Amino acid sequence: MDVQILTFIIVGASFLLYIGIAIWARAGSTNEFYVAGGGVHPIANGMATAADWMSAASFISMAGLISFMGYDGAVYLLGWTGGYVLLALCLAPYLRKFGKFTVPDFIGDRYYSQTARTVAVLCAIFVCFTYVAGQMRGVGVVFSRFLEVDIVSGVVIGMAIVFFYTVLGGMKGITYTQVAQYCVLIFAYLVPTIFISIIVTGHFLPQTGFGATLADGSGVYMLDKLDGLSLELGFNEYTSGTKSMIDVFCITAALMVGTAGLPHVIVRFFTVPKVRDARYSAGWALAFIAILYTTAPSLASFGRVNMIETINGTDQMGTNYSDAPSWITNWEKTGLITWDDKNNDGKMFYSGDERNEMNVDRDIMVMANPEIANLPAWVIALVAAGGVAAALSTSAGLLLVISTSVSHDLLKRNLMPNITDRKELFYARLAAGVAICIAGYFGINPPGFVAQVVAFAFGLAASSFFPAIIMGIFMKRMNDKGAIAGMLAGITFTTVYIIYFKFVNPAANIPENWLFDISPEGIGTIGMLVNFAVALVVMKFTGESPEEIQQLVEDIRYPKGAGEASAH
Amino acid sequence: MAFKTEEDKKAYWRDNLSLMLKLLIVWFVVSFGCGILFVDVLNEVRFFGFKLGFWFAQQGAIYVFVALIFVYVRQMNILDKRYGVDEE
Numbered sequence: 001m002d003v004q005i006l007t008f009i010i011v012g013a014s015f016l017l018y019i020g021i022a023i024w025a026r027a028g029s030t031n032e033f034y035v036a037g038g039g040v041h042p043i044a045n046g047m048a049t050a051a052d053w054m055s056a057a058s059f060i061s062m063a064g065l066i067s068f069m070g071y072d073g074a075v076y077l078l079g080w081t082g083g084y085v086l087l088a089l090c091l092a093p094y095l096r097k098f099g100k101f102t103v104p105d106f107i108g109d110r111y112y113s114q115t116a117r118t119v120a121v122l123c124a125i126f127v128c129f130t131y132v133a134g135q136m137r138g139v140g141v142v143f144s145r146f147l148e149v150d151i152v153s154g155v156v157i158g159m160a161i162v163f164f165y166t167v168l169g170g171m172k173g174i175t176y177t178q179v180a181q182y183c184v185l186i187f188a189y190l191v192p193t194i195f196i197s198i199i200v201t202g203h204f205l206p207q208t209g210f211g212a213t214l215a216d217g218s219g220v221y222m223l224d225k226l227d228g229l230s231l232e233l234g235f236n237e238y239t240s241g242t243k244s245m246i247d248v249f250c251i252t253a254a255l256m257v258g259t260a261g262l263p264h265v266i267v268r269f270f271t272v273p274k275v276r277d278a279r280y281s282a283g284w285a286l287a288f289i290a291i292l293y294t295t296a297p298s299l300a301s302f303g304r305v306n307m308i309e310t311i312n313g314t315d316q317m318g319t320n321y322s323d324a325p326s327w328i329t330n331w332e333k334t335g336l337i338t339w340d341d342k343n344n345d346g347k348m349f350y351s352g353d354e355r356n357e358m359n360v361d362r363d364i365m366v367m368a369n370p371e372i373a374n375l376p377a378w379v380i381a382l383v384a385a386g387g388v389a390a391a392l393s394t395s396a397g398l399l400l401v402i403s404t405s406v407s408h409d410l411l412k413r414n415l416m417p418n419i420t421d422r423k424e425l426f427y428a429r430l431a432a433g434v435a436i437c438i439a440g441y442f443g444i445n446p447p448g449f450v451a452q453v454v455a456f457a458f459g460l461a462a463s464s465f466f467p468a469i470i471m472g473i474f475m476k477r478m479n480d481k482g483a484i485a486g487m488l489a490g491i492t493f494t495t496v497y498i499i500y501f502k503f504v505n506p507a508a509n510i511p512e513n514w515l516f517d518i519s520p521e522g523i524g525t526i527g528m529l530v531n532f533a534v535a536l537v538v539m540k541f542t543g544e545s546p547e548e549i550q551q552l553v554e555d556i557r558y559p560k561g562a563g564e565a566s567a568h
Numbered sequence: 569m570a571f572k573t574e575e576d577k578k579a580y581w582r583d584n585l586s587l588m589l590k591l592l593i594v595w596f597v598v599s600f601g602c603g604i605l606f607v608d609v610l611n612e613v614r615f616f617g618f619k620l621g622f623w624f625a626q627q628g629a630i631y632v633f634v635a636l637i638f639v640y641v642r643q644m645n646i647l648d649k650r651y652g653v654d655e656e
Contacts, residue, residue: 066626071607074625078599081630085595088637089588093644207627211617221617239611239622249604274655279644283637290630297626557581558653560570 004148006381014184014385015161018392021180022165022173030425033170034101034270034404040175042277046284048178049268051185051389052397053080053259053285054292055131056138059185059390064365067300067307070230072241075248075521079255081286081293086260088282092269094473096278097556101270102401103263103465104409110472112549113480114414119487121409123464124263125402129438130457131264132398136443138391141363142384144334155443158392163436166396166403167429171271174396181389182288188386189292192370192379193299199373200305206298226305232316233308234353238301243519244511250522257528258458261466264397267404275559303365306372311350311358318347327371336361395439403432456498459520463490463527471535476553477544478535486535494527570653580651587643591636599629 040048058080066073098106104124108117136155143154165173193206201222203209213221226238236242243251259265268285269278311328313319321339328348331337338359339348350358367387370379407428412419419427464487471478471486501509501520511517518526544550555561571577602610603625610621618627648654 071622071625074603077626078603078629081633082595082599085592085633085636089591089640208616210627211615211623213617223617223619223622239619245604249600252600252604276641276645276648276655279637279641283634283641286637287634290634294627294630554577557584558570558577558651559648559655560653561655 003377003380006377007384010378010381010385011388014180014389017180018161018165018177021176022169025169025173025176030408030421030428032172033425033428034400034408039273040271042272042280043284044179045175045268045272045277045281047182047288048175048271049265049281049285050288050292051178051182051393052174052268053265053289053394054185054390055394056135056142056387056391058292058296059189060138060141060366060387061363063296063300063303063369064362066297067304067365068362070236070238070241072243072248073297073300074241075243075251075255077293077297079252080259081289082252083256083259084282084286084289086256087265087269088279088286090473091260091266091469092278092282093275093559094556095266095469096269096272096275097559099270101267102404102409103266103469104405105413106472107465107468107483108409108413110549110552111468111478111480111483112546113484116468116480116484116487117409117413119484119491120465120468121405123460123487123491124405124409127262127457127461128264128398128402128405129435129442132395132402132435132439133442135391135395135398136439139388139395140443142367142387142391152444155440158388158395158443159436159440162392162395162399163433166399166432166436170428171267171400174393174400175271177396178393181393184389185386185393186288186291188382188389189295189299189366191382192373192375193295193302195375195379196302196306196369196373197298200302206295206302210298210301222305223301226301229305229308229316230352233312233351234355235351238304244517246517247511247514247519247522250518250525252522254462254522254524254528255458257466258460258462258524261461261464261469262457263405263461263465264394264401266465266469267401268397299369300365303369303372306369307360307365308350310372311348318345318349320347322346324348325371325374327368330371331364331368336364399432399435399439402435403428406431406435456495456502459494459498459524459527460491462524463494463531467528467531467535471532473553473556476550477539479539479542479545481542482535482539485538486531489534490527490531493530494524497523497527571651576651580647580653583647584644587640587647591640594632595636598624598632603629 062076065076095106100106100109104117104120107120108114136158139158140151140154143149143157144151165177194204197203197206197209200215201209201212202215203212213219214225223239230236230238241248269281272278272281310325311319328337340357342357348358349355367383370383407424411427412424467490468483468487471483498520571580602621607621607625610624611619613620615623
């Protein structure tokens with residue numbers, strides 16, 4: 001059977017599965033819609049969190065990025081996993097004990113202030129929209145390449161599926177669909193990588209194949225070969241980076257802290273029954289995430305060796321274009337690979353210097369890898385299903401946060417405190433529907449700045465939510481004015497820095513102009529420090545938080561007596 | 569109140585913080601330490617086909633992260649029981 005029919009069958013079957021689960025897990029109350037009734041098993045919640053967290057960017061783009069960045073790719077690997085340690089140790093158990101639905105709920109109640117709540121709501125909505133636009137785009141890309149429908153139809157199909165199970169099932173539907181999506185995406189990621197690992201190094205586990213010798217009997221370590229090839233072709237050595245150490249440090253820290261402060265991740269820990277489960281859940285989530293995150297760097301390096309050898313030939317003399325494998329011509333059609341025969345010898349050549357004739361987009365590494373390694377058609381179809389699963393699961397989680405922020409934080413807790421549970425549920429569904437349409441619009445007409453604003457989302461989460469929540473738990477005397485001033489200072493500092501270098505004056509975005517050599521991607525770390533510093537100073541001058549708030553904070557510090565998450 | 573005495577409450581929180589800080593130190597050392605700040609020194613050491621610093625940055629630290637969370641969960645469950653603040 002050809003690849004396209006197989007792709008239709010496998011992607012179609014996965015969609016039927018998601019829809020079936022959605023019908024089985026309909027939500028009947030706001031409690032079920034917002035936090036799945038608080039009754040999800042920690043292992044299931046861990047899987048759902050992992051699928052929620054691993055987006056189209058993790059599945060499709062990350063290995064490709066690492067493959068082009070070498071050592072520097074560690075910022076993503078460490079940044080997007082290390083944040084879970086902070087979550088598990090410093091946030092999740094206490095927020096679960098607090099027992100509300102959303103992050104703005106915590107900020108608003110802990111700092112006894114509608115202003116704080118509103119600042120938090122606006123940040124949450126902005127962060128989520130930034131993210132979700134990129135996901136819809138990911139769905140479109142997968143569809144257009146593998147099903148050969150245009151991007152618009154691809155996005156519309158994706159929207160329809162997400163609409164169906166988010167609006168119907170709320171958090172309950174999403175959680176169980178995400179469990180299924182995790183299984184699909186991890187299987188789709190591991191199968192081709194295991195195949196490639198066996199081909200390149202003879203090792204079954206990509207994690208050990210990464211540090212093994214090549215299977216060609218030469219006795220050379222794979223990474224040594226890659227370092228050698230990279231130097232020969234005018235690239236940097238694969239295992240050492242090009243970014244400055246302080247920049248790597250700050251980007252990693254901003255991504256870690258940002259991860260721990262992202263509302264769609266935090267809200268997952270409200271769905272389990274107990275504080276103990278919230279702790280376990282974070283552990284399971286990271287374990288499930290680590291399976292993909294330790295595989296990705298192996299895939300990145302295997303893919304790079306394979307790609308260089310396919311384009312340049314094993315003798316590094318270039319390959320005749322007329323002999324090019326079909327994946328090169330397939331991806332040329334999408335514009336993601338281009339070949340410009342500068343020396344008119346009819347041969348392709350890829351390098352980091354003036355000999356280079358190829359332009360290879362980073363995003364294709366994962367998608368093209370099975371084709372590069374000549375794997376069977378069903379593996380290629382599986383990768384398509386995995387990419388769609390990753391994009392859909394993350395979109396759904398984000399859309400839910402947007403809808404909760406609108407119906408719960410904005411309407412129920414702010415503008416219309418007297419609405420009934422049924423009415424609130426209706427508004428939650430309406431908000432989810434509207435949010436999906438807006439996300440779909442951005443998926444079809446992507447603003448040029450999607451890639452840039454992702455750094456923004458993390459920077460914002462790192463410089464606003466994270467410090468406010470940490471101080472809310474660990475410093476019971478922190479008051480409303482300190483927290484608000486801190487959040488505003490952190491956000492303003494981070495926003496101004498990013499907007500200046502990314503939008504106002506992109507030409508100046510070079511290390512010489514950066515503050516302490518820190519790129520806009522890493523500035524959230526400094527924004528976080530600004531937030532802490534301002535909050536502490538303001539608190540010194542405005543007195544401690546009231547007695548009943550200090551009591552509240554002491555109560556969230558031990559597990560006993562955690563009830564269901566509730567509105568009051 | 570969940571605790572028998574005010575001292576118990578303070579002691580529980582102190583033990584909790586000290587466990588958290590110890591684990592966070594390990595977290596910092598394996599990721600920011602071995603993977604970033606001392607990566608060049610560690611890269612002089614070979615670990616199978618890896619340079620050790622590179623291995624920490626792209627593999628090792630992640631395994632340690634997972635282990636840290638499960639150690640935390642185990643220790644906290646013991647702590648909760650000892651002070652009688654666990655959930656039934």
